[in-house]
Amino acid sequence: INLGKLKDRFRYVAQSCKEIMDRYKEKEDGLYFLTTANGLVYQTFCDMTTDGGGWTLVASVHENNLYGKCSVGDRWSSQQGNNADVPDGEGNWANRNTFGSAESATSDDFKNPGYYDIEADDMSVWHVPNNSPLENWRIAAILRYHTDNHFLRLYEGNLNQLFQQYPVKFNVGSCSERGPAFPIVYDHGDKESTKELYGTYSRAEFVPGFITFRPINNERAAMAVCSGVKPATGCNTETYCIGGGGYFPEHSGQCGDFTAFDWDRIAGTQGWSASRDVIGAAALLFYR
Ligand code: G3P
Ligand code: CA
Ligand code: CA
Structure with missing residues (x-):
């Protein structure tokens, strides 16, 4: 970015x-300054x-230590x-x-005022x-998709x-009351490659091609987002949905930002364990 462009970007109010x-x-x-309704100025990445x-980057969910279960770094x-x-x-x-910064969104959790x-x-x-x-984010990404049905309205x-309507909280409902799911349009990847991000057992539970919010598992623990998939026939959502409340009754090893993605001990995509690719990638969330 040259100095002229940077000066322009300092002047924008949006x-x-x-x-x-x-x-x-x-x-x-690139990075642009945005201003909240209350006048708070912050910087984030825009996908133009x-x-x-x-598209405004509002958050990233990053797993710093899958062996640490609801420990430091599990901000989501x-x-x-x-x-x-x-x-x-x-x-x-x-x-x-709010926490983190746009430039470090692939190295740590990020949440900016745009989120709310x-x-x-x-x-x-x-x-x-x-x-x-x-x-390099765009070319390095293993999966990119967006919705086009205006569901956020x-x-x-x-x-x-x-999430005010669908609290990410233990014991607010049962698996059959899982939250809403919306179809996605792929920008990089497809339904097949989405399935391969998660464990072979998990694949039998979900259908790819969706984003799902606030699923609930067998033990009434709540997660936040199932990225790329919709739970369909099972309730072991802790093996393929991220974020969550602070309590997972089945096992202490299910609590964390990437929940139980390592259920079968980071064994590739064996059993319930998600792939190394998805475990080693931050999920960047954008709005438009
Ligand atoms: O979350 C996965 C876990 O419930 C699987 O249990 O007994 O099939 O290893 P199990
Ligand atoms: Ca984290
Ligand atoms: Ca389970």
Whole structure:
């Protein structure tokens, strides 16, 4: 980025990457400043390319240590251990806490004010290998997709509102009451490659081609997002859905940002264990 472009970007006033694109005719992927309704200024990555562009990066879910179960770094589940006394864990899926930075979104968890401030229509998700530099995210991603049915309008435009309606909290419902699922449009990858990201046993439980919110497992533990899949015939959602509340009754080893992706001890895609590829990639969440 040259100095002239950077000066332009300092002058923009917009609440989302879509507004930057529409108002200032910006077409380049990169870091931009956004402003919340209350006037808070923050910086994030804009995808100005996919399906016409205008996508705002609002969060990333990163697994720093799959052996640490609801330990430090599990900001999207709980940093306080597998604990029935904190049934919604950190609560970060449904609050205004923020953490991390856009440039380190593949190296640590990230959540910016856009997560709760932007009123969006759709979501896009990129699974980007850990520690990839921002300029390589798009080409490095193992999976990229977006929705196009404006489902976020049903939830006042963002995940903060969606998860008020569908709390990510232990014992709020049973597996049959799992949250909403929406079809996705693939930008990189397909239904077959999505299946291969998860364990062979898990594949028998879900159907690919969807994004699902707030699934509930056999033991009434709640997760936040099933990326690329919809649970269909089973309730071992802890093996293929990320984020969660602070309590997983089946086993203390199911609590964490990537839940029980290593159920069969990071054994490739044997049994219930997810692939090394998806375990080693951060899930980047965008709005438009
Ligand atoms: O979450 C997976 C776990 O419930 C599987 O149990 O007895 O089939 O290894 P099991
Ligand atoms: Ca984490
Ligand atoms: Ca299970």
